[in-house]
Amino acid sequence: MAQVLEFKLPDLGEGLTEAEIVRWLVEVGDVVAIDQPVVEVETAKAMVEVPCPYGGVVTARFGEEGTELPVGSPLLTVAVGSATADTDTGAETEGSGNVLVGYGTGAPPARRRRVRRMAADVVTSVADAPAAAPAPAPAPAAETRGRDDGPAPVISPLVRRLARENGLELRELTGSGRDGLILRADVEQALRAAATLEATTQEATLLPPATLPTTTTDIDGVTRTPLRGIRGAVADKLSRSRREIPDATCWVDADATELMRTRAAMNAAGGPKISVLALLARICTAALTRFPELNSSVDMDAREVVRFDRVHLGFAAQTERGLVVPVVRDAHVRNTEALSAEFARLTEAARTGALTPADLSGGTFTLNNYGVFGVDGSTPIINHPEAAMLGVGRIVPKPWVHEGELAVRQVVQLSLTFDHRVCDGGTAGGFLRYVADCVEQPAVLLRNL
Known part of the structure; x- marks a missing residue:
């Protein structure tokens, strides 16, 4: 029987109390890895990706794109346990305990895909039982998660994503930022050094277009645009x-x-x-x-x-x-x-x-x-x-x-x-x-x- 954990919008720091959902990065039924980014949100400060501290199958999402959510609101639920995925999906079943925006293990996430053989009891348990409160789980051991002393320090989640999408190991880089912080320029320089990754680098540096506030126009031609986000x-x-x-x-x-x-x-x-x-x-x-x-x-x-x-x-x-x-x-x-x-x-x-x-x-x-x-x-x-x-x-x-x-x-x-x-x-x-x-x-x- 799988355990269903609820992941809430974490404390974003800097006194921020809410965020707008810009783009979902996963669908219901997708297998996610521990610390895989699941949603892109825009706060009053910046646009960031939010990683989920649990690995398993996404069973529900809360909020459509363009919706504003306060900190502490449910974002999604994840079915965790051996019954939630095929044995070859590599879905991880213990949480990282990391819920801060931009913080993750640095391990490449499992490839996004639908679960083809989800057990019937998982579906039943999700439909009939309330989501369990998320319990902070200890960070996995280094040999299990593929890291030595924790995640490499990076300047932003986008830098981590750029490295992840190109198969680059961040811990092998020497950051040029303050206190060894890895900057976007450090990742791009490493990618340029590998000629076979050049095309991938150019593609990865392109960001999705900004989500503009929904506008409405009445019969008199008056257009109204909500003042949201930045x-x-x-x-x-x-x-x-x-x-x-x-x-x-x-x-x-x-x-x-x-x-x-x-x-x-x-x-x-x-x-x-x-x-x-x-x-x-x-x-x-x-x-x-x-x-x-x-x-x-x-x-x-x-x-x-x-x-x-x-x-x-x-x-x-x-x-x-x-x-x-x-x-x-x-x-x-x-x-x-x-x-x-x-x-x-x-x-x-x-x-x-x-x-x-x-x-x-x-x-x-x-x-x-x-x-x-x-x-x-x-x-x-x-x-x-x-x-x-x-x-x-x-x-x-x-x-x-x-x-x-x-x-x-x-x-x-x-x-x-x-x-x-x-x-x-x-x-x-x-x-x-x-x-x-x-x-x-x-x-x-x-x-x-």
């Missing part, structure tokens, strides 16, 4: 920012000619390319060292200004699923090369939907490069609960008085939107002026390096 979370945050933060904006035009020359000289010297965004981020962190009031937030319940001694720098990124703000951790201790690499990694993750909730949380200051949209200026909404945002317009040739003569120079408009509760205009103006001075004369940064 778009809904952004809407809530922007509304809260406008409602709670008394913001003000100041701006200045700056001659960025020398900054662009400096970047060109850096890149001409060889090595990884340095982005303009990385240079601006380095300037920004130096400015926050001089004006730490802007690296803070306001706790109105305690009536306190909370100042941070570390800079976790967010940057706005537009994606098909809406605006997201990935965060570069400890940006104040990274040089321009390290900043450029991290911006590239996070931008690619945002583009492919591989950002984790941790990648999108904990920012203390935001850099908004709206110049990529071809505009000169903006008065952005502060990324609540932060206290300030530096905006950067496009860098374009303009007439400029340089050394007493009119010349064509590369000019950029910089803006600072700040919470007037944390500082006065003098501090905000001082910060922005320092940033402009560094843009015009990058040598100013040498004082702080």
Whole structure:
């Protein structure tokens, strides 16, 4: 007699309380392996795959695609036991105990297929008996699960899936991320090294198209689109920012000619390319060292200004699923090369939907490069609960008085939107002026390096 276990939507961390079902990865009747991803969900932070801690036969699914479920709601039930599958399916009958999003054993899952000879008593037990409460089971022994010291640390579930679909053993890789974390680039590099897997790599890197909220159009031609997932979370945050933060904006035009020359000289010297965004981020962190009031937030319940001694720098990124703000951790201790690499990694993750909730949380200051949209200026909404945002317009040739003569120079408009509760205009103006001075004369940064 098989035992039926119920798998519930696990705690997704970062204060997340619900998720929307984007795509089911299994059907009722499929055989699943322990820690095999069974559903793709979108939270207010990111799109992630959820692995099931039980191995057996899927007997029920709860919720259609597009349905929002709170944490703790049933996702599916799995019939576990020898009667649930053929002896050659390899279905595993003990749970891993792993219910955190993105955490799995790293072992390749059994191939998805229907059970052809399911015992009649299993069907009867599923129909007549309530699902048993899932009991946390100990992680399987290393020799049984094919691992040594647990799963290899990866940056996101998508990286684990990419490796799994191409038969790549993650524990054989050396991660280039912090503390040996395996990044998507590490997996792709390993796949490129095997010529026979090249075609498979190209296919595996393609993600399914984003699921858009269901829209309705009435007879008057009015279209309504639900604010869900990332778009809904952004809407809530922007509304809260406008409602709670008394913001003000100041701006200045700056001659960025020398900054662009400096970047060109850096890149001409060889090595990884340095982005303009990385240079601006380095300037920004130096400015926050001089004006730490802007690296803070306001706790109105305690009536306190909370100042941070570390800079976790967010940057706005537009994606098909809406605006997201990935965060570069400890940006104040990274040089321009390290900043450029991290911006590239996070931008690619945002583009492919591989950002984790941790990648999108904990920012203390935001850099908004709206110049990529071809505009000169903006008065952005502060990324609540932060206290300030530096905006950067496009860098374009303009007439400029340089050394007493009119010349064509590369000019950029910089803006600072700040919470007037944390500082006065003098501090905000001082910060922005320092940033402009560094843009015009990058040598100013040498004082702080």
